[in-house]
Amino acid sequence: MKDAASFRATMREKGFVLTPSGWVKASAFVPKPLSAPLYIFAPKNSAEDKPRRLEGTYTLPYPPVLNHYYIHTRRGVFLSPKGRAYKETVKNNLWFMSAEPTKERVALTIRAFRPAKRGDVDSILKCLLDSLEGVLYQNDRQIEELHVYRHDDKLNPRVEVSISLPNKNAK
Numbered sequence: 001m002k003d004a005a006s007f008r009a010t011m012r013e014k015g016f017v018l019t020p021s022g023w024v025k026a027s028a029f030v031p032k033p034l035s036a037p038l039y040i041f042a043p044k045n046s047a048e049d050k051p052r053r054l055e056g057t058y059t060l061p062y063p064p065v066l067n068h069y070y071i072h073t074r075r076g077v078f079l080s081p082k083g084r085a086y087k088e089t090v091k092n093n094l095w096f097m098s099a100e101p102t103k104e105r106v107a108l109t110i111r112a113f114r115p116a117k118r119g120d121v122d123s124i125l126k127c128l129l130d131s132l133e134g135v136l137y138q139n140d141r142q143i144e145e146l147h148v149y150r151h152d153d154k155l156n157p158r159v160e161v162s163i164s165l166p167n168k169n170a171k
Helices: 004-013 081-096 122-132
Strands: 016-019 022-025 038-040 052-061 070-073 076-079 106-114 143-152 158-164
Touching: 004 016, 052 081, 076 081, 081 122, 106 122, 122 158
Parallel strands: 106 143
Antiparallel strands: 016 022, 038 052, 052 158, 070 076, 106 158
């Protein structure tokens, strides 16, 4: 068996990336952020001197519709395999881009580029917001503003999520 350092080097040469879930082919999930994020640094006396991402735009795969996200059984309602896979993909994408959950109130702008001209915007929201919980923000109760725009893109279905501080002047 190889030692750990040579194994990591071999995996990276083959195009794999180490994520919280294990080794994943980098080309399979690495999206590019659409805008440069704003970094907030912790106070100098804080033990955490690493910047955390507060604002930015993230491109994610198009989520499954709500009917495919959950499984209904006699024992209750559970996350389906498609739902688990999507949630894991979102977690890996945002972990790879160094996103950290914030404790502050947030405003989200979501641009959904759907693969076909059918379905409601709200059917993907539950899946998307549940997948972002614990990754971009700690709890979806922190969402103060939510703007959703629907577009059509058959060749590249995706969701672009922008996170920012809410507008304090809005009434």
